[in-house]
Amino acid sequence: MEPEAKWNGSSEQVEFSRMSPRSQGFTKLPGQKTCGKSVLLFTFVLLISVALWAALLFLFLTRSKEIAQDLEKLQESCVYHNDSGIVTIIRQLQMDQWDLKNDVPQLSKALNKLQEDQTTLKSKASQMNQQLDRLEEDRTAFKSQVLNEQNAATQAWGKLQEEIEKLWTEFQRANGSICTNCPENWQLFEKKCYFFGKEPKTWSQAKFACVSLQGRLVSIKSKEEQAFLTQKANKKGSWIGLRDLDIEGEFVWMDGSPLNYSNWSPGEPNNQGQGEDCVAMRANNGRWNDANCRGQQESWICEKLATC
Template sequence: MEEPTYVVSQVSKDLERHKSEQMAQKSEAAQLLKKIEKIQAEQKSIKSHESELTRYLEGLGADLSNLKSQSLNERRAASDSLERLQEEVAKLWIELKIANGSVCNTCPEKWINFQRKCYYFGEGAQMWIQAKYACNDLHAQLVSIHSPEEQDFLSRHAKKDSWTGLQDLDVEGEFIWLDGSPVDYSNWRPGEPNNQDPGENCMMMVGSSGQWNDAFCRSQLEGWVCQQLATC
């Protein structure tokens, strides 16, 4: 039979060992917790850097897109200005020829001459932008109209609803001609333009009367009218 003193001593030693092990476990747990907190802090920092990098890359992408758009708009504006300048030069050249006795009323085949301009009356279902490019392919532009006489001429020859070069695609309600000429004459139907449906930004001539109506640019009309200067 073991002595009571020995038993007490053994129990005390066991308790001390358990306490020591508990202290070691607590220390390990604290160290592990610190490691976890450090890892979490590093993950949070990484996520923050990723978010900053993502925003930076998105900003770069937006800047690049804006730069491309600005460059495209500048090129388009320069091209439009050049076309208008070339047309003004051509007009001046014709005036000079006429002053020197030349007759300037020559038009390509299937075009009709009127007051020093040639007109082509296209047929076939086209949206406004398609009609615009169809005229460009003919080295011409969608027609601009500047007098009752010109309107009467067009009304006699355009038998179908037809696209013209008048549009307010840039600023709603501010109609301008594609060739940059002034809007010095109009022939709107009563109550027009009314922008009844969103996107009614392109002007058409009504075939039966020749009166103007703002229409949805993606509508397909059966006619369009191109114009170019007559040659001498």
């Protein structure tokens, strides 16, 4: 019985060494979760083993009691019949009964050892689950941080490119160049080119559509620019590059400039309903209205600098 108990202890050490998170590293979370499942499976096997040992011990005790009763009956019969063969059988049964009694402490000890192993494995499994939870939290936080830094870097790079384009355009103008070139299907007004999208989109979809055209949602800075856009835009309403997504009530253009010129409809912005954080230019009169960013407008307006 003792070698079997020692073998179980060694198996526990092997399983625990396989489940150690230090041997797996930070980037192998799926493997660690598999180790956690292995611990649970091994714990389930131990529970079955404990139940079998308990059943076996109960059978031994029951059988020992039955043998004792049979011995008493045989002894009475032997005394009555004076049969030497029966006496021999009785003595053999008494020896078997004694052996069973000697096995009971060993079985109890093995059962206690299995229960201790079960408790230890439960504790280790709980520790492993806690470590896996912490690693998952760290991974999520790290992923979020990387995405935020990537977005910030992308925005900074876009602004840097825009500033470079502005400086290059001004330099060419200073040297006498005429900067009035716009891509096909774009329309020129003063120093900028404008694209009037015609497909229904949400504000975010319109923003990325302008980015894919190497532009951005329009920033309106003057009455003259507003009049031009009102004349050319879709008469059913168009998204423009104004929003207060970061701070409620603080509207900012896509180029990062503050709201120095406005053309709000009466009573707007009102942030009605579940929140209106994006701005659309209304049909016909070109007045602005704050609207739900997840809603759709029939059109959207992009802009970018004219080239020389």
